[in-house]
Amino acid sequence: MSNKRILSGMRPTGKLHIGHYTGALENWVNHQNATVPDGGRRYDTFFLVADYHSLTTSLDTTDIDTNTIDMVTDWLAAGIDPEKSPIFRQSRVKQHTELFLVFSMLITASRLERNPTLKDQVRDLNMETLTYGHLGYPVLQAADILLYKGNTVPVGEDQIPHVEITREIARRFNNQYPLGDGSGVFEEPEPKITRFARLLGLDGKAKMSKSLGNTILLSDGPDDIMQKMRKAVTDTGKIRKNDPGHPEVCTVFSYHERFSPADTVAAIEQDCRSGALGCVDCKKMCSAAISRELQPLHEQRKIYAERPDMVRDILIDGEERARHVAESTMQEVRGAMKLG
Template identity: 75%
Template structure:
């Protein structure tokens, strides 16, 4: 089997936080750099800035470009290599919308309404009404993936319904339309179940969210990290410094599990349980470990922030590469569908 193509993406919401880093960026960089025994890349990776997807939940667009650049800088600082992985905005590759339109003819509204992920979003966002664009979110996602002929889709289990919709659309298109030379135009992408490392927010809520103000940004300085860490919730039963703690229910310990050196982690757990490690010192240690891990990212980020023309050129070059792939795919689609043919 040759190199498999993966398309991954994020909505442009500005500077990223630790949840983005552990939940996505680390996996992206690992996939980008993974090699087989012959030294060949296992995956061809493409990274999408999903600005159209932003509109499914918010029509505010004034900050999208600024947020895009901030997010892209964090991607680059974390190790995304534009020479290996083109980075591009969804809105600048018009074929996304063309394929979305065609795919929307291949699926019923009732099928989309049964999507459990959609039901969860409506509940979580307390939405009173549903737009056509939000209902069709998985169809646009299918167009994103299949436009680049993605073979593999890394997802958590909660996103499996979206992958299944993509597979259904690919299958229906291939059954209806055949390319005279290629035969089937689209692969049926396989889900790659990934156990994303989720970090709770500083307030103990299930995930970090800038709207909740419970995040540590990848761009935060050591002092900012220490200040934020002082607000983190801990074991509510550990009232006094010498009280025995319960690491399994402590938000700060969940950060230790990710960022503390392994030999230090066992000592932190033992000292917490015995009561010899107080929460103030525990938080200081955790903040120092997080700052140490983020130090190379902060340094790279500072470089890109002073070389914004380079960042913009990386984006434009990635979009040129993406458009070339997208144009070729859409030509195959039009040929298979016999759209735009001129016959005598």
């Protein structure tokens, strides 16, 4: 396998917002399109609709199909190319659960209970009970990654514990079931520390969340964006237009830093601090900047939104391609284990 290989995924939550765009999709597209000096691809990329993972926090699957189509539509609009990157539903590639079962035998419950990311989730979601599936979701993640021989895992620093669990499982499997030449079926994946551009919610909360109603959707048009931006939290110390502002504490200014040109950002910062720029005009400028960046995405999105059967065909094709890779890996796993 000459290229580095990456598997990335999201739970099917429906239409995505600009936080998803800056925090994940941009990186996905960059990895997909990255090249080496001879013009070849730097990474083989696979994109997973993590529908089994969604069950760890909610058993309600009423809208999972619609949410999947809406989410994948946004992926395609943002630049994920199904010719380069298979897009597929986790539940349609049964080898994920087969490898998950094997891997679950290689790690203890106490090790999973020490996972700091799990502890954070339990705290943030105010969970009173923890299901077996939720406890074991890092094991399913390990199966997701290693099923496609993923050897590079783009993560923020807070996700490194998950990569370490995947590395431990790969190491344990290789030691327990070595191949005839002494090598192992799996390569231990390396974390690729990636800076994810995270956006505050419109209400100034730590992150955008549809459940909090503080998002701008990728599918929102200019009027919707402007309407939502009017409610965005700014500098609470800037009461009147001519009051000097503090951009470093303003949610809208943080959006300018991502979506407006650098010279515009510098001018906005100066005029805000001096009191020359009021919040209403600042929000109008920010709305226009976001709308400009999303315009090409809207044009692409319209193509797929009007043709949901095309999106389904893309998934079916991606699942067939993913299944081929997954079954090849499972044949190696069964052979090493002398099963089947």
